[in-house]
Amino acid sequence: MTVVDAAAKPASGASGLPVGLFAPYVSADNNFTSQICAVGVQFTQRLASRLLVEGLDWQPSGVMSRKYGEAERWHADAGWIKPAALVKACLAQANVTWRGHCDVKRLSRDGDSWMLIDKDEHILARADMVVIATANQSAELLNTMSAAPKLIFQAVRGQVTYGNLSAPATAETSTYPINGSGSYIATDAEWLVGATYDRNNLSLDASIRDQVDNFERLENLAPEIAAQLKPAFERGLVNNWVGIRCATTDRLPIVGEVLQGLWLCTAMASRGLTFAPLCAELLAAQCENDKSEELPLTPRLVKALSIQRYMKK
Numbered sequence: 380m381t382v383v384d385a386a387a388k389p390a391s392g393a394s395g396l397p398v399g400l401f402a403p404y405v406s407a408d409n410n411f412t413s414q415i416c417a418v419g420v421q422f423t424q425r426l427a428s429r430l431l432v433e434g435l436d437w438q439p440s441g442v443m444s445r446k447y448g449e450a451e452r453w454h455a456d457a458g459w460i461k462p463a464a465l466v467k468a469c470l471a472q473a474n475v476t477w478r479g480h481c482d483v484k485r486l487s488r489d490g491d492s493w494m495l496i497d498k499d500e501h502i503l504a505r506a507d508m509v510v511i512a513t514a515n516q517s518a519e520l521l522n523t524m525s526a527a528p529k530l531i532f533q534a535v536r537g538q539v540t541y542g543n544l545s546a547p548a549t550a551e552t553s554t555y556p557i558n559g560s561g562s563y564i565a566t567d568a569e570w571l572v573g574a575t576y577d578r579n580n581l582s583l584d585a586s587i588r589d590q591v592d593n594f595e596r597l598e599n600l601a602p603e604i605a606a607q608l609k610p611a612f613e614r615g616l617v618n619n620w621v622g623i624r625c626a627t628t629d630r631l632p633i634v635g636e637v638l639q640g641l642w643l644c645t646a647m648a649s650r651g652l653t654f655a656p657l658c659a660e661l662l663a664a665q666c667e668n669d670k671s672e673e674l675p676l677t678p679r680l681v682k683a684l685s686i687q688r689y690m691k692k
């Protein structure tokens with residue numbers, strides 16, 4: 380399998396997030412997102428435990444949910460992951476080749492195969508089966524083909540603020556993540572708080588306003604930790620990271636075959652760490668003569684994730 384990527388190094392998109400949460404999602408009506416997350420966390424943990432170093436790249440630590448007006452709730456099927464470590468570990472598997480600096484501008488059918496073509500009309504790669512997983516750029520790639528469904532994604536900018544656990548000393552910070560209106564994570568060496576949501580500004584430059592927002596988020600979520608980290612914010616001993624999420628209007632990913640041999644697996648929104656390993660397994664099952672019924676997903680959930688919801692009836 381060859382992975383072609385416009386970027387110079389792996390995990391340069393939203394997956395460059397320093398550390399993120401995988402967690403169940405509780406809703407009053409146990410909606411599709413909740414049901415898919417409940418399965419997703421299992422697949423994420425299975426993949427992480429196979430490929431990553433526990434305690435360093437990920438931790439099935441559980442997560443404390445603190446939502447305004449609700450009692451605290453403990454989720455055992457949850458934890459943190461460094462997404463770039465997961466991406467690199469996936470790419471390091473046997474029979475996977477990664478090629479950077481391959482900015483695909485359009486796809487074209489040639490006999491039984493697909494050609495991936497750059498802006499100068501050079502053929503970057505040719506394959507019988509192609510999976511588009513280019514987040515917001517997936518819509519542009521599909522839109523170059525008249526037979527493909529027209530997709531519109533919401534690009535949502537987010538900024539997280541993070542720092543070193545020892546600068547200044549923050550010995551008493553929580554050892555498990557806290558999730559509510561925003562989230563706080565402490566890993567082996569760092570803490571992180573976030574994230575902002577912004578649809579009107581898609582700049583990748585960090586903003587001080589968002590850093591202040593993240594501190595206020597932490598004050599609401601965990602005032603005791605905010606008090607400890609206040610000196611780090613005041614002395615500028617913090618870093619910021621900005622990324623752009625890719626979301627559908629229903630906030631569910633899209634998985635499925637768009638045209639013969641051309642597949643889509645994208646729009647992970649704010650839950651790529653909970654959704655992506657499950658979506659990858661679903662795609663693999665579907666292209667193997669549709670073995671998706673072997674996955675712990677009901678047909679309704681498979682349909683909720685399907686590209687079919689964007690196809691003309």
Ligand SMILES: Cc1cc2nc3c(=O)[nH]c(=O)nc-3n(C[C@H](O)[C@H](O)[C@H](O)COP(=O)(O)OP(=O)(O)OC[C@H]3O[C@@H](n4cnc5c(N)ncnc54)[C@H](O)[C@@H]3O)c2cc1C
Pocket residue numbers: 383384385386389390391392393394395396398399400401462481482483484512513514516517536537538539573574575620621622623624645646647648649650651652653654
């Ligand atoms: C601030 C912030 C906080 C977040 N926190 C969490 C969290 O706590 N938990 C969680 O689960 N999720 C979180 N997310 C969401 C998570 O980061 C994403 O869902 C996930 O990383 C998406 O992965 P992806 O591979 O679909 O997209 P990306 O990681 O964006 O990858 C897209 C890839 O496509 C490549 N590409 C784009 N266009 C082209 C092209 N034309 N040709 C070739 N290659 C191309 C890019 O170079 C990139 O490598 C957060 C996101 C942000 C921004």
